Amino acid sequence: MVEGYKNKIIKLYRDHVSSGKVEFYTAIGFDLIIGRRHGPWIYDLDGRKKLLNCHCNGGVYNLGHLHPEIKKALLDALEEGIDIGNHHLISENRALLAEKLVELTPKEITRVTYGVGGGEAVDYAIKLARGYTGRYKIIYAKGGYHGHTGLALAAGDDQYKRPFEPLAPGFISVPFGDLDSLSNAIDNDTAAVIFETIPATLGMPMPxxxxxxxxxxxxxxxxxxxxxxxxxxxxxxxxxxWCFEHYGIVPDIFVVGKGLSGGLYPITATLYKEELDQFMRRHPFIHVSTFGGAEIGCRVALKVLEISSDPSFLNHVNQISYRLRRILDEVMTNYNDILTEIRQIGLFIGLKMMDEGYGPLLAISSYNHGILAVYANNDRSVLQFLPPLIIGDEELIYIRERLMAAYNWAKEHKEYLELIKMML
Ligand SMILES: Cc1ncc(COP(=O)(O)O)c(C=O)c1O
Incomplete structure (x- = not known):
């Protein structure tokens, strides 16, 4: 790589894409530009830094980067002459993906509407709830996150919506996990209650x-x-x-995004119970999305589902989770003056710490020790830890060594805590 190329890209990004982001990252000494990537690994553009991707864009890279079978599904579809298709028409690939999605969900869930992004899919879920029930109130978790689009934004944390008010009315927040508050808020005007099954941006509090x-x-x-x-x-x-399977209930509507794309073609889905189709049947063109459920994306998503639903794959996730837990317990034993709680279900992990400066400090320290992980924005005392689901023993050994080192560095640099809190 020609010396200075990375700096040129940073300047171009600052001048034409986001000056604010570049200023922020420069201030905290985080200068990653992703270059080469494969499996659970990413490399900095200049090739000097190798990181285990435990951010995974919140699940986009559940199956790692450029999974060979998903890449093949995409290339095969292109070779076959599949493109985006026409979202107004009956479509073979949209139908076949819906069949697979429905096959993998509880029997009451029979319907699918596609989107491009998660916010759009949540918007649709809320539209459907209001349209079907004829009611307006939506109850959501305080500090939860469902995206930055219209209705999804209205169901999110105040900090993201204030500059854009007035937003859609009728949205009421309750603390996550508090049934009494929900019971007080819900009434005959309530169209829906919406929660992330476990709220990631709130730091993964377990229900x-x-x-x-x-x-x-x-x-x-x-x-x-x-x-x-x-x-x-x-x-x-x-x-x-699906996470809700742990809790023995079936939602009326649920939303799938991120990982469905295989990291290769954006696609999301809102799934819902048969009776809700009464509304859509009367209004089949009331919600459309040009790129939602693009046919080429359907081929990718089909392969993602095939891999992710395989019992041996889920067994692998559970085995790795168990082994990772032992490592995290060891980290907590060594650094119990920083790490106070391990919130874990499978490989959905939040590391809860003593102070809200520690999330950012550990994110920076992990980066400097070869792990990409970010703090939960609505509870900065938590480091979100989402390794790709495909990791094996080699990566576990790496995590143990690097995470210990990251905590050790944080312990020795507590003086940064106040500075970090001032900056954020
Ligand atoms: C739980 C949850 N819901 C919704 C969204 C919004 O998805 P998108 O960014 O694809 O619109 C996100 C994105 O991070 C998310 O984590």
Whole structure:
């Protein structure tokens, strides 16, 4: 690589894409530009840095980068002459992907609407809930995150929406995991309750025992719908194909994104129960998306589902999760003055620390020690830790060594905590 090329890219990005991001990253000494990538690994553009991708874009790289079978599915589809298709027409690839999605979900869920991004798919879920119930109220978790589009944004944290107000009315927040607050908020005007099955941006707080049974009962009692956002928790991340399977309930609507793309072609899906089709049947053209469920993306997603739903794959995720837990316990034993709680279900992991400066400090330290991981923006005391689901023992050894070193560095540099908190 020609010396200075990386700096040229940083300057171009600052001048034409985002000056604010470049200023922020420069201030915290984080200068990664992703270059080569394969499997669970990414390399800096200048080739000097190798990182284990434990950010995974929140699950986009569940199967690692450029998974050979997914890449082949994409190339084969192109060779066959498949392109985006026409979203208004009946489509072979959209139909076949829907068949597979429905086959992999509880029997009540029979319908699929496609999107390009997660926010769009959540918007659609909320539109469907309002359209079907004829009600307006939407209850969501305080500090949760469903995307930056219109209705999804209205169901998110205040910090992201204030500059854009007034947003859609009728959105009411409750603390996640608090059935009493939900019970007080829900009424006969409530179209839906929407939660990330476990809220990632809130730092992966685990739902209390029987929480979801209680939520399901409250929704049924009031005739409100339950929407679960499985954009980060779905597709095997938690050791089951869908996270809600852990809680013995079936949502009325759920949303899948990120990993469905295989990291190669953007595609999302909103899945819902048969009876909700009554509304869409009356209004089949009321919601369209030109690129939503692009045929070429359907081929990619089909392969992602085939791999992710294989029992031996899910078994692998559970085995690795178990072994990783032992490593994390060891880290906690050594650094219990920093790391206070391991929030883990499968490979969906939040490392909860003593102070809100530690999330960012550990993100920087991990980066400097060869692991890419980010803090939870709505609870900065948590480092989100999402390794690709395909990692094996070699990567576990790497994680143990590098994470220990990252914690050790953080322990020796506590003086940065206040500075970091001032900057964020
Ligand atoms: C739980 C959850 N829901 C929705 C979204 C929005 O998805 P997208 O960025 O594809 O619009 C995200 C993105 O991070 C997410 O993590």
């Amino acid at each position: 209390p025992k029987n929480f979801y049974k209680g939520v399901r009962d409250l929704c049924d009692d009031k005739g409100s719908l339950l929407i679960l956002d499985e954009i980060q928790t779905g597709l095997g991340r938690t050791g089951k194909l």
